[in-house]
Amino acid sequence: MDNRLKEINLRLSEYSIGNFDNNIKISPKLDEVDAISSGINMLGEELKSITISRDYFNNIFNSVSDMVFILNPRGIITDANKSAKEQLRYDHDSLIGKKINELINDPPSFFTNMVGQLKKNGPYTKSESMIYSRKKEAIPVKIGVSYLTNEKKDNPILLTASDITFQINTENLIIRAIIDTQEKERQRLAKDFHDSLIQQLSAIKFYISSTSYLSRSQKLKTILNNSNEALSEVINEMRNTCFNLMPKTLHEFGLVKAVREFCNHSIYHRKTNFIIEQSNKLPEFSSEIKIDLYRVIQEFINNAINHGEASEIKISFYFNKKILKVKLLDNGKGFESKQIGKGMGLQNVKSRVKSHNGTLDIISNIGKGTCYKIGIPLNL
Ligand SMILES: Nc1ncnc2c1ncn2[C@@H]1O[C@H](COP(=O)(O)OP(=O)(O)O)[C@@H](O)[C@H]1O
Ligand SMILES: [Mg+2]
Known part of the structure; x- marks a missing residue:
């Protein structure tokens, strides 16, 4: 050759x-x-x-610390990098061929939405979601999605997911510190009011009663008795303020009793029918969770009555699969979801729930009432 x-x-x-x-x-x-x-x-x-x-x-x-997946246009994983396999604890063969929806399904239409967004707006990032490992552990992630090449047809999709557990924990710690400081200050105020002001006012009330009793002038008696009545109202008001600042029942007898007391106490009591249900025995949980759920329920009741003009409010507690669930339901006017960001109330509700890695679903339909569903994982 x-x-x-x-x-x-x-x-x-x-x-x-x-x-x-x-x-x-x-x-x-x-x-x-x-x-x-x-x-x-x-x-x-x-x-x-x-x-x-x-x-x-x-x-x-293979060297980036983010999880990277290559998907075909039907959402099936055709390749995944080292980080993805390590963080999700899959070996190569059991990860390849899986649908991405089996790992990320929040919302269930995640993949379809993502492709829709990509087609419409180009590169797209869904800010936060959960990705599930082989052992079904949920890892909070920030997700980025783009097409892998500029091909028009059958273009693979590049999906990156970065673990934001640390960022979320830090955010939660900050929120907690703010909430705890607020609650401590409320508790201090309630204690001061109760232990000094109310005691002193009660003493004054006693002096006025005694003076009135000893007085011979009918005119003076009437004035003193009127003063005493006014003073009783002030003392009552102050007791209510103390209760709203920090109900003693919450720490002494727990969340459900404190909520019952609030509903009985509440100025709305006469206009609104409260139904409070507890399906099973709730385990003990931290005082932070107690206070936060109590504040969330207070906000819901205020919103249901002031905005929704509800005549019936149902509050149910139950515990299932290590999750404490609270369902708040009213029969009021309902509202559109775009209202959610407008007030401080719901923002605070979200922060309080988020600070315990909890979930919050707000479902409302005009004319059909409102429901807040809260789930707080308890580390028992
Ligand atoms: N239970 C409810 N019924 C009717 N409307 C509600 C309810 N909860 C919230 N809303 C609506 O959502 C908005 C935001 O609520 P919120 O954040 O508590 O703010 P605020 O109470 O200060 O207005 C309210 O202004 C209201 O329009
Ligand atoms: Mg409000």
Whole structure:
């Protein structure tokens, strides 16, 4: 065989194992064999640059700490990087071929929404969701999605997910610190009012009663008795304020009793029918959770009555699968979801629930009442 043909053979077999460093020498003949040789040299250059880009991509793909998935247009995982396999505790074969919806399904239409957004707006990031590991542990993640290439048809999708557990924990710690400071201050105020002001006012009330009793002037008696009545009202008001600032029942007898007391006490009591249900025995939980749920329920009742003009409010507690669930339901006017961001009340409700890694669903329909569903995981 012509030596040049042998060399072509040799080069092609080197290409097949990824070696593109040597070129075929072109002879002075410049005949057909040389033309083929020069074509093969060009192919070598091309393959070399493709291999470099592929290695470049693979190195980035496997060295980033974010989880990276390649999906086909039907949402099936065709590749996943080292971080994804490690963080989700899957081996390669059990992750490839899975639907991304099996890992991320919040909301269940996650993949369809994502593709819709990509088609409409180009690169798209869904701020936060949960991704589930092989052992069904939920990891909070920030998700980024884009097409892998500029192809129009059957373009694979690149999905990155970065674990934001640490960020969320830090945010929760900050929210907790703010809420705890507020609650401590309320507790201090309630204690001060109760232990000093109310005691002192009660003492004054006693002096006025005694003076009235001893007085011979009817006119003076009337004035003193009127003062005493006014003072009783002030004392009552102050007791209510103390109760709203920090109900003692909450710490002494627990959340459900404190809520019952609030509903009986509440100025709305006469206009609104309260139904309070507890399906099963609730376990003990932290005083932070007690206070937060109590404040959330107070806010709901205020909203249901002031905005919804509800005539019936139902509050149910139950405990299931380590989650404390509270369902708040009113038969009021309902509202549109765009109202949610407008007030401080619901923002505070969200922060309080979030600070315990809880879930909050607000369902409301005009004319059909409002429901807040709260779930707080208890680390028992
Ligand atoms: N239970 C409810 N019934 C009717 N409307 C509600 C209810 N809860 C919330 N809303 C609506 O959501 C808005 C935001 O509530 P919120 O954040 O508590 O703010 P605020 O009470 O200060 O207006 C309210 O202004 C109201 O329009
Ligand atoms: Mg409100």
